[in-house]
Amino acid sequence: MSSTSAARSRKSPKRDLLLETAFRLFYLSGYHAVGIDTILAEAGVAKMTLYNHFKSKDELIVAALQRRADEILSAREATLSAASDDPLDQLSALFDAYEGWFKTPDFNGCAFIRAIAEYPDQASPVNQAVRQQKQILIDQLESLARKLPTDDPKSLATQIYLLAEGAIIRAHTFRDPAAAQLAKEGALALAKAARRP
Amino acid sequence: MSSTSAARSRKSPKRDLLLETAFRLFYLSGYHAVGIDTILAEAGVAKMTLYNHFKSKDELIVAALQRRADEILSAREATLSAASDDPLDQLSALFDAYEGWFKTPDFNGCAFIRAIAEYPDQASPVNQAVRQQKQILIDQLESLARKLPTDDPKSLATQIYLLAEGAIIRAHTFRDPAAAQLAKEGALALAKAARRP
């Protein structure tokens, strides 16, 4: 029995290569626009290897997004810990990091926002994965806002979140990395204005 | 000669029905996810009628977005002219209108942002159509910002734009219409803080 095997280990070089390749191509052209065969050809991996690791294309997308979320989380923690303890400095560092991202040659917007755009059904696993990831950023912004002198840190954090997402949209739509600095100035102004007088 | 006809008139009931149906379905499920046949079945129109009016699916998408842009522009002008002449009132009216939109049962984010997400290639006609439409909003915000007491109306207008786009993203991702009011308060705070002291 069990002639064909499971290959369900979470640690596998082929699996990781598939996730990296899949994310890169999805990010370049979109989720529906990129077919399985394109990813397999680019990665040089057989089709059955993919379907041994993932049940479906949707599952591959979710895993690729999850992998990307881990990368982002690590980078963000590095950015924050490189800045001083001053919450305003940390806010500045966050938006400066956005600017660096916007200037990378293959910047193509936010993979998560674009995933929501293609999978707007809230019941979709892709949609759920995106919301989960976005919530982490919002939580981090909220804990940052709590270090600021405001009586409504939650609202302030959300407003900063709106500026951050808006900056990504603008940078992507108009290829305008300067959106990061405008968002940063806006965020700092809101943080200062929110001070209880 | 010319046994088959052109049917290229810009005013045609079938053409308009196609555009309305196409936009509704694209907005519901996405551009790649909705096929021509689905639109034709929903509209009750023959395939050749579509291809007599539009050269390709891409051209249909562009036309549907253009039609939607006209609607939005009219609605926005109505919103602005219903408010007082005070630019802060006009700003408030804009974000209140956003809230109303977010609360509509079939709200599904911004059709233009989602189009950019699916057609990230700047050379794509869809991408170009979206940028053109978004620029109109930015120009309107800029002319509004010029009525405010600030020495950098362009930056202020862009920051308000970031809040507006961010609010749409948040409202769509988390089904949170309250994003509109947060964005509005943020925009008003920025407008007041930008006053030359």
Next chain:
DNA sequence: CGCTAAATAGACAGGTCTGTCTACCTTAAG
């Protein structure tokens, strides 16, 4: 060596997609 798990190539089914073509119908104007 021998066993096992992982990966491979490639064919394949079944469906969907865009776009084209033909032949026919309806309607309205001259």
Next chain:
DNA sequence: CTTAAGGTAGACAGACCTGTCTATTTAGCG
């Protein structure tokens, strides 16, 4: 009545899509 434009139905080509299956090969390991 005649003519022409717009619309219709349906078949069709050709490409692409996801997912499955089989038979074979490779690689690690006791």
